[in-house]
Amino acid sequence: MPNFAEPMTRLIDELKKLPGVGSKSAQRLAFHILRSSEDDAEALAAAVRDVKAKLRLCSVCNNITDVDPCVYCSNPTRNHRLVCVVEEPTNIGAIEKTRHFNGAYHVLHGSISPLHGVGPEQLRLSNLFRRIDAGEVDEVILATNPTVEGEATAMYISQQIRRPAVKVTRIATGIPVGSDIEYADEVTMLKAMEGRREL
Amino acid sequence: MPLKESEAIVLRTYPLREADLLVTLFTRTEGKVRGVARSAKKSKKRFGGALEPLTYVRAYWDDRERQELARLDSCEVLESPLARQVTYPRAVALGHLAEVLDELLPDREANDAVFRLTLTVLEQLAGDRIWMPLTYFQLWMTRLVGFLPELSGCVACGAELNGSRAFYHALVDGLMCAEDKRLASSEMSRESRAVAGEMFRAPIENFAAVEWPKARAADLRKFLVQTLERHLEKKLVTAGMLERISC
Ligand SMILES: [Zn+2]
Ligand SMILES: [Zn+2]
Numbered sequence: 001m002p003n004f005a006e007p008m009t010r011l012i013d014e015l016k017k018l019p020g021v022g023s024k025s026a027q028r029l030a031f032h033i034l035r036s037s038e039d040d041a042e043a044l045a046a047a048v049r050d051v052k053a054k055l056r057l058c059s060v061c062n063n064i065t066d067v068d069p070c071v072y073c074s075n076p077t078r079n080h081r082l083v084c085v086v087e088e089p090t091n092i093g094a095i096e097k098t099r100h101f102n103g104a105y106h107v108l109h110g111s112i113s114p115l116h117g118v119g120p121e122q123l124r125l126s127n128l129f130r131r132i133d134a135g136e137v138d139e140v141i142l143a144t145n146p147t148v149e150g151e152a153t154a155m156y157i158s159q160q161i162r163r164p165a166v167k168v169t170r171i172a173t174g175i176p177v178g179s180d181i182e183y184a185d186e187v188t189m190l191k192a193m194e195g196r197r198e199l
Numbered sequence: 200m201p202l203k204e205s206e207a208i209v210l211r212t213y214p215l216r217e218a219d220l221l222v223t224l225f226t227r228t229e230g231k232v233r234g235v236a237r238s239a240k241k242s243k244k245r246f247g248g249a250l251e252p253l254t255y256v257r258a259y260w261d262d263r264e265r266q267e268l269a270r271l272d273s274c275e276v277l278e279s280p281l282a283r284q285v286t287y288p289r290a291v292a293l294g295h296l297a298e299v300l301d302e303l304l305p306d307r308e309a310n311d312a313v314f315r316l317t318l319t320v321l322e323q324l325a326g327d328r329i330w331m332p333l334t335y336f337q338l339w340m341t342r343l344v345g346f347l348p349e350l351s352g353c354v355a356c357g358a359e360l361n362g363s364r365a366f367y368h369a370l371v372d373g374l375m376c377a378e379d380k381r382l383a384s385s386e387m388s389r390e391s392r393a394v395a396g397e398m399f400r401a402p403i404e405n406f407a408a409v410e411w412p413k414a415r416a417a418d419l420r421k422f423l424v425q426t427l428e429r430h431l432e433k434k435l436v437t438a439g440m441l442e443r444i445s446c
Binding site (some may be wrong): 114119155156159185188190191 | 235247291437440
């Protein structure tokens with residue numbers, strides 16, 4: 001790397017820590033910031049500071065939020081007895097896009113991952129069970145990914161819930177809308193057959 | 200250059216750049232091959248669920264000149280671990296297979312015996328019934344890579360151990376008699392040594408009907424894991440997780 005002034009080197013080093021940013025991109029970004037206006041640079045720095053200072057996890061559902069409880073948990077028009085469990089906060093957006101889910105959420109911040117040494121103990125589950133044990137939940141929808149890790153996580157949670165008063169459901173997996181079943185691989189096809197419904 | 204083709208077992212994937220995956224495959228014809236699956240993270244069309252760990256696939260790839268990483272073209276699923284219920288114990292067991300294979304197999308060296316072993320063990324790994332297939336896998340794997348010491352005699356004095364007590368220790372390569380055992384050694388029961396003998400003589404299917412709780416041959420598995428870890432000079436992440444499973 002060429003020799004830059006110390007503040008520049010520091011900025012480049014910090015940017016390089018971001019996912020997908022190599023030396024070249026880090027230099028490009030750093031020069032962009034250097035050339036930008038005082039206000040823009042200040043706004044960027046403030047945004048980075050605020051994201052750490054003001055965001056935290058919702059005490060009810062673990063969603064990332066600036067107010068506690070989060071917007072979903074504090075919304076009185078939502079059905080809080082219906083809880084959808086997702087792996088990551090970003091998954092909430094995907095479900096909200098449907099505009100057909102009016103329940104609440106629970107974010108695990110990960111999934112069981114044996115190869116990374118992540119077992120059920122590391123999942124954020126205690127506040128979900130606090131809600132269930134307080135009799136606040138009628139149905140838990142397990143919306144973890146349809147991968148080995150996501151399936152193992154869903155199976156584990158469903159086995160832990162096992163209470164007569166709580167219904168546990170798993171989101172359906174199968175053929176993507178608009179595709180052709182001819183091109184579905186056999187696991188996808190198998191899952192689609194298993195998840196069929198009566199018309 | 201035409202694509203290479205082989206049956207393969209997916210061992211691990213790692214995210215690479217924005218949309219790509221780095222995939223480690225255990226191929227039947229060339230052993231462990233590492234390759235890049237372009238856009239596999241973003242578009243699931245090409246690979247679908249085929250890159251889930253321990254999926255048995257038919258893989259197509261090409262080797263790029265002077266490059267260590269192959270370009271993975273496509274994978275057809277032959278058998279997916281997702282076709283059967285993924286309980287937590289089964290997920291950890293699958294992870295263990297992947298970790299052990301990835302750690303022990305050298306790059307680009309076919310090993311048909313290990314390949315066949317893995318397929319038969321995968322077949323037996325269902326639901327929470329993991330301890331028999333795991334014992335069989337660890338035992339044969341240790342032997343096939345040449346790490347299994349002689350189990351019938353004491354490593355220190357050579358005394359015959361059949362019919363007498365035998366001990367093992369994380370730092371010792373083999374079993375020891377009662378005289379030579381080290382401080383803090385563990386005992387390997389006669390039954391477990393008999394299990395090892397039976398497993399060397401029979402296919403895994405012969406044990407499918409046997410009731411196999413976690414405690415059965417647990418000492419043998421511990422000895423095998425210690426043997427592997429001693430040769431690898433590192434701990435196996437999934438071995439610790441298996442320990443903590445309660446059933
Ligand atoms: Zn919340
Ligand atoms: Zn001896």
